[in-house]
Amino acid sequence: MPVNYPSEFQGFAITDPKDWANPKLTSFQPKNFEAHDVDIEVECCGICASELFSLKNEWSDAPLKCLSSAYGPKSQVVGHEVVGKVVAVGSDVTLCKVGDRVGLGAQCFSCMECPRCKSGNEQYCPKAVGTYCAKYADGYVSQGGYASHVRAHEHFCFPIPAGLPSELVAPLQCGGLTVYSPIKRNIQGVKDPKVAVIGIGGLGHMAIMISKALGAEVTAISRGYSKKEDATKMGAHHFIATSEEGWENGLADTFDLILNCASSTTALDLDKLLPCLKVNKNFVSVGLPHIGEVFNVRPFTFFSNGCCIGSSKLGNREEIIELMKLAVEHNFRPWVETIKVSEAGVSEGLTRLDKGDVRYRFTLTGFHEFFGTGK
Amino acid sequence: MPVNYPSEFQGFAITDPKDWANPKLTSFQPKNFEAHDVDIEVECCGICASELFSLKNEWSDAPLKCLSSAYGPKSQVVGHEVVGKVVAVGSDVTLCKVGDRVGLGAQCFSCMECPRCKSGNEQYCPKAVGTYCAKYADGYVSQGGYASHVRAHEHFCFPIPAGLPSELVAPLQCGGLTVYSPIKRNIQGVKDPKVAVIGIGGLGHMAIMISKALGAEVTAISRGYSKKEDATKMGAHHFIATSEEGWENGLADTFDLILNCASSTTALDLDKLLPCLKVNKNFVSVGLPHIGEVFNVRPFTFFSNGCCIGSSKLGNREEIIELMKLAVEHNFRPWVETIKVSEAGVSEGLTRLDKGDVRYRFTLTGFHEFFGTGK
The missing domain is CATH 3.40.50.720 (NAD(P)-binding Rossmann-like Domain)
Known part of the structure; x- marks a missing residue:
């Protein structure tokens, strides 16, 4: 099915933690587009161990948050080591522009006004929103990067230096x-x-x-x-x-x-x-x-x-930008095994990561081909 | 009984943790006098909660260390918030002289040679010796300040500024x-x-x-x-x-x-x-x-x-000297209740501290009168 962007995104979602290893392709409504929001057309996405905990719902004693989302899907897409291309920017966005290659990690929003946001500790902002499984102030539960597109506040869309291959820079984001x-x-x-x-x-x-x-x-x-x-x-x-x-x-x-x-x-x-x-x-x-x-x-x-x-939790915008610069200057890269994205590919990645059968990081690739994007 | 100093000290000691609340007056052999050692004639001594743990032997799974002391008493004197007068110094002592009023806290020795000793962290020296209940390299088990005298390495004998009453400066030492x-x-x-x-x-x-x-x-x-x-x-x-x-x-x-x-x-x-x-x-x-x-x-x-x-454990020499200076400059003093030293006085202090019946610190005083020292 073709992606009906921008009114709908497509991604691999579960509705029950028992199905953590088998997310299914689904279309879903993105959060409302705000003035500082950026839409990223996903090129590839790393698989992080956080995904296992979140899909299995092991970091919570309550039901999956998406089931009580104020609007949007009652299903959950994960993925927070995203690399992709900016395809839309809100009216107040200044940190990136359409066409830029950017990274998005495990955080997609913070208030930008509290002492923590103002002192380079936005990852500890009390109003921080994680890239998936987290509730925005408007009640929408965030949806991650195993998807055709992902929407995030511009502050968390990081410019990627030329020369770093997308599938290798993805695991740096989280x-x-x-x-x-x-x-x-x-x-x-x-x-x-x-x-x-x-x-x-x-x-x-x-x-x-x-x-x-x-x-x-x-x-x-x-x-x-x-x-x-x-x-x-x-x-x-x-x-x-x-x-x-x-x-x-x-x-x-x-x-x-x-x-x-x-x-x-x-x-x-x-x-x-x-x-x-x-x-x-x-x-x-x-x-x-x-x-x-x-x-x-x-x-x-x-x-x-x-x-x-x-x-310690994540890091700030300055630190991820420093890290990517360091990777260029010192010529190090994560050791990545790529898996083509699809229901079977997502399942393979999650299942093998759960068994520890990875040396040392998976990146899901081929999003453009799968979703018919990248044009 | 008169103190047979310098061959013997007198102090209040136990031989069995069951008797923690009733130390008895005893004479005992001090550790061998080394080139950096200082003898302090005790004027007063604070009562620290550490004493309760040590006398009850609650910080160890083994018998009281004094029972296996290579020489000296098979009994234990505690007390590590000492104020007194220097009455003898070893041949290499440069940090104090006979007649000085000094303080001694919970540590009486460290190696002075390791990276920690050389970087202002002598309290974490692997060869550190506590003022009581601790074994020196020569096998002697240290004896504390509920005593007529106490012997310690000069580095841990701290000069006390004039104007600070001894019974109020004692609790600062530990x-x-x-x-x-x-x-x-x-x-x-x-x-x-x-x-x-x-x-x-x-x-x-x-x-x-x-x-x-x-x-x-x-x-x-x-x-x-x-x-x-x-x-x-x-x-x-x-x-x-x-x-x-x-x-x-x-x-x-x-x-x-x-x-x-x-x-x-x-x-x-x-x-x-x-x-x-x-x-x-x-x-x-x-x-x-x-x-x-x-x-x-x-x-x-x-x-x-x-x-x-x-x-965090104790502090270094520079810090205790700073602290006493701060007390002078900012005119603050520990809140101290004094108790005259004697078997009954030591017992009263320990028993009341064990019950939490102190606001906020005890100092044992009257050592000169009790031991016939201070002349």
């Missing part, structure tokens, strides 16, 4: 930014920084490349040795397998940042990991667990070095 | 420094900082005064309203009782630091407290719980602001 922001914020101004990256997967493999590009000495930490060769190719200077007894010996007082990119923290031995930090440094989790999971760590564990633990 | 260091480190360079202090007790009441002196707008957080008037007198600009339903309303994105001075974290609702922090700021615990207690908090809780939680 996963890349998610690791770039805490790495930069934690090692900025540190002389000869040392960064440990736990979990060599979709997030971790970008964290290694980014840390190295930012000048850090990088230690990759994995359970076993299966990813050692890859980690070295990504740029890790050291590799540690925590299955090895005594792995922590000699690592006390070493790191300026430990970035946890594993999706769960419960499997981690924080009593061994935290003492590897230098004094007053941070252990930051970006891999998102089930909503009920807890950090299980004793206040006493922190006394060896006065360290802290926490989590 | 408790004061413990809150000063994280307050300073977390609000340094922040414009118009806002600090929340949880727990208006021995640590918290000093944290309020110190935060205010450092230029912060201070919010005192307590369970009920019983300490509201006191908190205001200490300098708190705002007061919150968490027994009040909806206490957290309007506090999102407010604080640059939440300092937890309560001795337990399990009673705290971190899901409500952490969102009160500004972006990327810290919740720091200094009140020490039972060794088995855990932080129970979800990674998701941190996503509203990218905050972190952790603990």
Whole structure:
């Protein structure tokens, strides 16, 4: 079926979390077009682990939000590592123009007026709206990028430097930014920084490349040795397998940042990991667990070095633009396997990601051919 | 019995944690006198909650360390908020001289050679020795300041400015420094900082005064309203009782630091407290719980602001000297109730502190009269 744009978009949607692995092609009404909105005709879209949590509805105790959307579809399209072409801009848009190639990550709106928006922390704006599964002030529930088009506030449509292939720059929009922001914020101004990256997967493999590009000495930490060769190719200077007894010996007082990119923290031995930090440094989790999971760590564990633990969410516009520039200057690219978009392709990507069968990131491609767009 | 100094010190000691509330007067051998050691003739000594944990042996799963001391007593004297006069200095001592009034806090030794010692973080030196209950490299287990004398490395004997009464400056040596260091480190360079202090007790009441002196707008957080008037007198600009339903309303994105001075974290609702922090700021615990207690908090809780939680231990020499100068310049003093030292006095102080019957800090005084020193 041809896309009836701009009154309708097409995308791959579910209506029940039980069907998370089999989104179906559907047409749906986009949100109302506002003065700062931009329509992106999607060229490709990365597959992020967030999609699994969202489609399975594991980050919420309530029913899927789309079921109570004030207007638009009662079904849910995900996808928030979008690359595409601007095809329409609202009356007040100044940050991009029709024809630009832009990226869109996991956030599509913030208020632009609160202290957080005004201080480069729009990702923590209380009125922030995620690119999918999130309710706008007008009651519409956002629809993501496994679609012909996606609509977003201009602030979250990022200019992509020439020379970066779309399918490789897609994973930077969410996963890349998610690791770039805490790495930069934690090692900025540190002389000869040392960064440990736990979990060599979709997030971790970008964290290694980014840390190295930012000048850090990088230690990759994995359970076993299966990813050692890859980690070295990504740029890790050291590799540690925590299955090895005594792995922590000699690592006390070493790191300026430990970035946890594993999706769960419960499997981690924080009593061994935290003492590897230098004094007053941070252990930051970006891999998102089930909503009920807890950090299980004793206040006493922190006394060896006065360290802290926490989590970090996405990053700001300036940071994603910096990150893409860094990728050009240091010539690193996410390791991407592409899958042609279709119901079968989306299903394959989600199912294989759920099994961990990806090294290290999927990008869905071929949107123009599938949706008959790109003309 | 007269003190047989310098071959013996006298102090109030226990041999069994069951007797924690009734230390007995005893004579004991001090550690061997090294080139950087200083002997302090004690004038007065604060009572810190650490003493309760140590005497009850609640910070350890092993028997009292003194029972395996390589030499010296098989009994334990506590006390680590000491003020007294230098009566002997080792051959290499340059930081103080006989006759000086000095303070000694919870640490009596560090290696002076490791990266932490060389970067103003000697409190996190892997070879640090606590003022009591801690084993020196030579196997001696340190003995504290409920005593006629105490022996410590010169680096931890701090010059006390004239004009600060000894019984009021004693609580600064451990408790004061413990809150000063994280307050300073977390609000340094922040414009118009806002600090929340949880727990208006021995640590918290000093944290309020110190935060205010450092230029912060201070919010005192307590369970009920019983300490509201006191908190205001200490300098708190705002007061919150968490027994009040909806206490957290309007506090999102407010604080640059939440300092937890309560001795337990399990009673705290971190899901409500952490969102009160500004972006990327810290919740720091200094009140020490039972060794088995855990932080129970979800990674998701941190996503509203990218905050972190952790603990902080003591502070460095420079910080305690700064703190005492600040107390002079801003004319604040800990709120102290004095108790004359004796077996009965020590027992009264420990027992009342255990019940929380103190506003807000005890200092044991009258050491000269009791031990026949000070001549």
